[in-house]
Amino acid sequence: MKNLKISILLFGLIALVYSCGSDDSEEMNNDDDVSEKVYDITPILSKFDNIAAITYSVSGNTVTIQTTNLPNHKSPYWGVGHTMYEAYNGTNPDWRQNPGSIGEQNITFRVPLNPSEAGTKSATPMGPIGVSRNGIVFFNQYAAGGAPLTNEINSFDQYLGHPATTTYHYHIKPKFLTDTFGEDAFLGILSDGFPVYGPVENGQTITNDDLDAYHGHVSPTADFPDGIYHYHITNEDPYLNGNGFFGTPGSVTR
Template sequence: MKKNQFTKDLFLAIITLIIFSCSSSEGQEDTTDTTTTTNYDISSILPKFDNIDAVSYSVSGNTISFTTTDLPNHTSPYWDASHPLYEAYNGTNSNWNQNPNSIGEQNITFTMTLNPEEATTKSATPLGPIGISRNGIVFFNQYAGPNNQALTNEINSFDQWLGHPAGTQYHYHIEPSYLTDQFGKDAFLGLLSDGFPVYGPEENGTTVTNADLDDYHGHTSVTADFPDGIYHYHITNEDPYLNGNGFFGTAGTITR
């Protein structure tokens, strides 16, 4: 009789333990952190800005500051006629029409992060400088000022290297052919103010189209400079050319 009672008590104890264990595990929250963080570092491409008279840079912690005179290291009809780099227009645009402006020295500083990351809230690019190319010339967005007009007419004033001045501020809106001729269509061309790189119109031997890119005119993939992959912009041969709906990352500061 005692043996039977002991067996019953043991059975009840086991059932109670099982029920308690199940109810406890069901009530617990899974605290496993499945979040992955992408840690980009653009330090490796900084030497590509070396040996360019127009631009200098300094690093402080995880921030870099570029200062540029914005003077191109190539020919243009927008140089003063007495300048050694003056060259009459010899490009392929049969509708070319020189604007009344000329190239002049600037003092523009970009301060941006060395560790760019996607912004939670994206911001539109402004008129004026939005980034810096590897030869120190500033990038402008896909609009002509002052009212965010399409570049349709303004393109006819781009020189043989596809840049032109606004006032005295020389800049690129579209592919800087001087750089892609020198370094290749798939080359690193510069940085936007959010710290993300800009590449040419080809990748892995294939021409990049707008359909290959996101709303900000970029994507994430391996590049020659970033073998582990990085988000980057591409310049394409159709509007919006360099940037779409704004900066993918958080823009730094631009002073001039």
């Protein structure tokens, strides 16, 4: 009888050890099964249709977007005498015009049709990091030399853009687009293929605290009801993008 009790006890211990080992193994396997989410940005490409500044094409997993980078709105940077010239009439009492002007460009973006999260994130460069739905390029949250935008903001026109020499661009909310399409609208895409939306989602103003380190998050949008990773432009630094691209950026040529 004593030997029987010992055998039962040993059997129970072995079963317990095996059970614990099986749980650990199953948990490890579940972690290994986590797959990378891949998206399809086809639904937003039609937003670029009938835009004078833009042409685009799709080949395999690459979307090629070419822009002349000429804004379809007025600005003092068009220069006096141009049909699109309009003197500054914004709300910034410290506004001052920089010495640049709007000039035609030839900028080509090649971005992934099926963007996904990058295993290794990369910083955004100075210069174009994406393109808005009216063909104007996005720049990151830094002024020349990597300085904050604090002083440079004072040269933004009434639609919150300005030129670097002759390359007109947006660093912050493109007011012409949000006035035209709404504060929650699709505004453009960055070079990694992920879309950019305005500062409102589901009727609520988005703040930096609602977003990750790259200034985005995953949620449904009007264009992607099943959800997609996307960036938001907010009203505070870093405005458009945080610590770099969430996905793997394509190429930009000028």
